[in-house]
Amino acid sequence: MFKNKIKNIPKHIGIIMDGNGRWATLQGLSRNMGHKEGINAVDRTINALIKFGVKVVSFFAFSTENWKRSEEEVNGIFNLTRDFLHSKRNNFKERGVRITTIGELSPFPEDLKKELDKTKEDTKNNDKLIVNLALNYGGRADIVRAVNNLIDKGATKVTEQDILENLYTGELPEPDFVIRTSGEERISNFMLYQMAYSELYFPKVLWPNFNERHLRKALKVYSKRNRRYGGIK
Numbered sequence: 001m002f003k004n005k006i007k008n009i010p011k012h013i014g015i016i017m018d019g020n021g022r023w024a025t026l027q028g029l030s031r032n033m034g035h036k037e038g039i040n041a042v043d044r045t046i047n048a049l050i051k052f053g054v055k056v057v058s059f060f061a062f063s064t065e066n067w068k069r070s071e072e073e074v075n076g077i078f079n080l081t082r083d084f085l086h087s088k089r090n091n092f093k094e095r096g097v098r099i100t101t102i103g104e105l106s107p108f109p110e111d112l113k114k115e116l117d118k119t120k121e122d123t124k125n126n127d128k129l130i131v132n133l134a135l136n137y138g139g140r141a142d143i144v145r146a147v148n149n150l151i152d153k154g155a156t157k158v159t160e161q162d163i164l165e166n167l168y169t170g171e172l173p174e175p176d177f178v179i180r181t182s183g184e185e186r187i188s189n190f191m192l193y194q195m196a197y198s199e200l201y202f203p204k205v206l207w208p209n210f211n212e213r214h215l216r217k218a219l220k221v222y223s224k225r226n227r228r229y230g231g232i233k
Contacts, residue, residue, distance in 0.1 A: 006052065006219050006220055006223050007223045009052055009053050009222045010054060010199075011055050011056060011173055011176055012055065012058070013054055013058075013175065013179065014179070014198065015057060015058070015059050015060065015178070015181075016178075016179070016181070016187065016188060016220060017059060018180055018182040018207055019182030020034035020037065020206070022206055023076065023207070023209065028047060031101070032072070032080070034074075037210050038067070039084050041207055041211070043069065045138055045210060045211075045215060046129065047173075048094070048097070048143075048212040048215045049215070050095060050129050051212070052128065055130065056129070057130070057131055057226060058102070058132040058133075058134055058169075058175060058191070059136055059153055060188075061081065062103075062137070064138035065134075065138065065188075081112060082109075082111060082112045086115055089122055097126055097197070098124060098125075100130055100172075101120065101132065101134075104135075104137075105135060105232050107136060108136065110124060112180070116133075116160070118138035130167070137209075138189045139194075142168055143167070143193050145167075146167045147163070147166075147167075150163070152165055164193070165192055174195075174196075175191060177199045177201065177208045177222045178195055178198045179201045179202075181205055181207045182204065182207065183202060185202045197229050199227065201218050203217070
C-alpha cells in the first residue's frame with residue numbers, strides 16, 4: 001500500500017551524491033566527516049528505496065576524477081567505504097540487498113578490494129534491491145572499455161545494443177531517473193551512454209542531509225514526468 005501512493009516508481013535510480021564537502025564546511029568539520037555523514041545518508045536511502053519498491057540504485061561513490069583530491073581525503077573515502085561494507089554485510093543480507101560494483105577496482109587498496117569481493121559474494125543471491133556502487137568509474141572510460149571489449153571479440157561493426165551489453169552495467173536496466181544533490185546541474189561523467197533518456201532531477205539538499213522525505217519528493221516529481229523517448233504521447 002505504501003509504495004502505491006506514488007505512481008510510476010522508477011526501476012533504476014542513479015544518484016550523484018554531491019555536497020559532502022560543503023556540508024562539512026558549513027559544520028566547521030573536515031571533508032572526511034562530510035563523507036562519513038554521506039555514508040549514513042547512503043544507508044538511510046537504501047532503507048527508503050526498499051520501502052518505495054525501487055529495484056536498482058546506482059550510487060556514484062568515487063569517480064575517475066576523484067583521484068585529483070588530496071591523499072588524505074581519498075584514503076578517508078576508502079576507509080569509510082571498507083568499514084561500511086564490513087559493518088553492514090549481515091544487515092544487507094537481512095534487508096535483501098545485493099551489492100554490485102561498476103568501475104576499475106584494480107588501483108584500490110587490497111583490503112578494500114577484499115571487502116568488496118566478500119560483500120558481493122555474500123549478497124549475490126539477494127533480490128530485494130540491487131545497490132550498485134560506481135567506484136573509480138567514469139562514463140567516458142566505460143564507453144572506451146566497451147568498444148575495446150568488442151574489438152577484442154573481433155567485432156568490425158557494432159550496434160547500440162552491442163555497446164550497451166559491453167558496458168559495466170550490461171546486466172542492469174538503464175537508469176530511469178538520475179538525482180544529483182546539492183543543486184549543481186551537471187552529470188559529471190556519470191553513465192553517459194546509459195542516461196540517454198533518463199529523467200534528471202537536481203534538488204538543492206546537500207547529500208548528508210538527504211532522507212526519505214527528499215526521496216519521496218523526488219519520486220513524486222518523476223511520477224509527473226512524461227517520458228516520450230523522442231516520440232509523442
